[in-house]
Amino acid sequence: MGEFWPVRDVLAYLAGNWRVERSVRDLGDGATGTFSGGTLFSPLPEGGLLHRETGVFTWHGVARPAERTLRFLPGPEPGTADVRFADGRPFHGLDLTSGRHVADHPCVADLYRGEFTVGGAGRWRTVWRVGGPAKDLLLVTEYTRESRGPADGSPRE
Incomplete structure (x- = not known):
């Protein structure tokens, strides 16, 4: 992506359905894989969004169903998110007000x-x-909106 598109409110922007295409490359042995599926960001009763990704992961020529669940909660600053694993453990923060964010997660x-x-x-x-x-991996995921969320997701002014 050349130019970044600022997002005023990351939770409003993400809400809804997204098509997901992911490439996975093991930089150690050169093996490659793909994930193809969808992600639904749906409202949580306590605020924020439940991220549920489902699809098919293909690795070494073997295709298997795959899924993951994350929680995107309101972050410490307006328009940001605190991303957590399904069990509540912290994953990373997310601030797309500039259209770009870098996050680290030690595992x-x-x-x-x-x-x-x-x-x-x-x-x-x-x-x-x-x-x-x-x-030693590189994972690249492209998300394409399938339907709009409840907010306009317009750029910052």
Whole structure:
């Protein structure tokens, strides 16, 4: 993505259905895989969004159903989010007010570094570089809106 598209309120922007296409590359041995599916960001009763991703992950030629669930809660600053795993453990913050955000997440001895970029009202991307003694991965995910959420998701003024 060349230019970034600022997002006034990340939770309003993400609400709704997204098509997901992910490539996974093991930088250690060169193996590649893909994930294809969808993500629904739906309102949580206590505020924020429940992120439920479902689809098919193909690795070494074997396709299997895959899913994950995250919680996107209101962040410490207006328009930001506090991303948590389904069990409530912290994952990372998310501030797309500039259209771009970088987040780190230490996982045991490995470090996950994610870059989030917004390319418009209906598309955004994440690039996770995972490095450490157990993993050496690059995960690139493209999200394309399938239907609008409840808010306009317009850029900051």
